[in-house]
Each structure stands twice: as C-alpha cells, then as structure tokens.
Amino acid sequence: MLTLLPVLAERRRQLAGTLSGGEQRMLGLGMALMRRPRFLLLDEPSLGLAPLLVERIMETIRDIARHDNLTVLLVEQNVRHALAIAQRVYIMRTGRLIVEETGAAMAARGEWWDLF
Numbered sequence: 001m002l003t004l005l006p007v008l009a010e011r012r013r014q015l016a017g018t019l020s021g022g023e024q025r026m027l028g029l030g031m032a033l034m035r036r037p038r039f040l041l042l043d044e045p046s047l048g049l050a051p052l053l054v055e056r057i058m059e060t061i062r063d064i065a066r067h068d069n070l071t072v073l074l075v076e077q078n079v080r081h082a083l084a085i086a087q088r089v090y091i092m093r094t095g096r097l098i099v100e101e102t103g104a105a106m107a108a109r110g111e112w113w114d115l116f
Contacts (some may be wrong), residue, residue: 005030005060025030029057033064039049040064043075054078058085 003009003025012017015029025045032040041060046054062085065072076082081090086103099106 004033004064007056022049022057025049025053025057026060027073029060033068037070039071040075041075044077045074045080046078047077054081058082062083 007026011023016024019027029042029045045057045061048094049057058081059062059070061074064070065085065087073104074082076087083103083106086106089099089101089106090097091099101109
C-alpha cells in the first residue's frame with residue numbers, strides 16, 4: 001500500500017489526525033483498498049485539495065482501477081480531471097441520465113459545458 005501511496009510512507013509514524021486534508025484522503029483510500037474491494041465508490045475525492053494533490057490522487061485512482069481489476073465509480077465535479085481517468089462517463093441532471101459515453105469521446109467532445 002505504501003508503494004501505491006508514497007506520501008503515506010513518508011508519514012507512516014505520524015498520527016492520522018495531524019495529516020493534511022489531502023493526506024487524510026489518501027489514508028482513507030488506502031484503508032478502503034486494504035480490504036481488497038471489487039467495487040469502490042469515491043465521492044468528490046478532489047474536493048478542497050490543492051491542485052498538486054488533485055493530480056496525485058487522480059493518478060492513484062486511475063492506476064488502482066487499471067492494475068487491481070477494480071471497478072471505480074467516481075462522483076466528481078472536477079470534470080477535466082475526471083475525464084482524464086474515466087473509461088465511461090455518465091452525466092446526470094436532476095436525477096436523470098442525460099449522457100452516457102466513453103471517457104475518450106467525452107473528452108474529445110470539446111464543448112460539454114452546455115450539459116450543465
């Protein structure tokens with residue numbers, strides 16, 4: 001787990017409550033992954049994080065999904081980062097599915113702000 005989340009290796013002797021918000025999110029992700037789930041629901045993992053940590057956590061999520069045969073349902077308002085790692089995209093508005101596409105097709109779309 002520490003090779004997957006190297007920031008935690010650096011902080012392994014530090015109390016969880018003294019970690020930064022981003023580090024605490026990484027710790028939560030690591031704790032969830034230690035149970036070896038087949039499905040992982042992540043709700044706004046980038047919320048409130050510094051841009052560098054957003055990049056890091058999104059890369060980690062992408063790597064986990066690709067290498068661990070894990071299905072990840074990512075609920076995320078940071079569209080650019082979500083599209084960079086998504087295989088499939090589902091967009092809902094007022095409880096209804098309005099778009100279902102591949103991540104690549106959605107990223108290539110160019111103009112998707114009209115959906116929101």
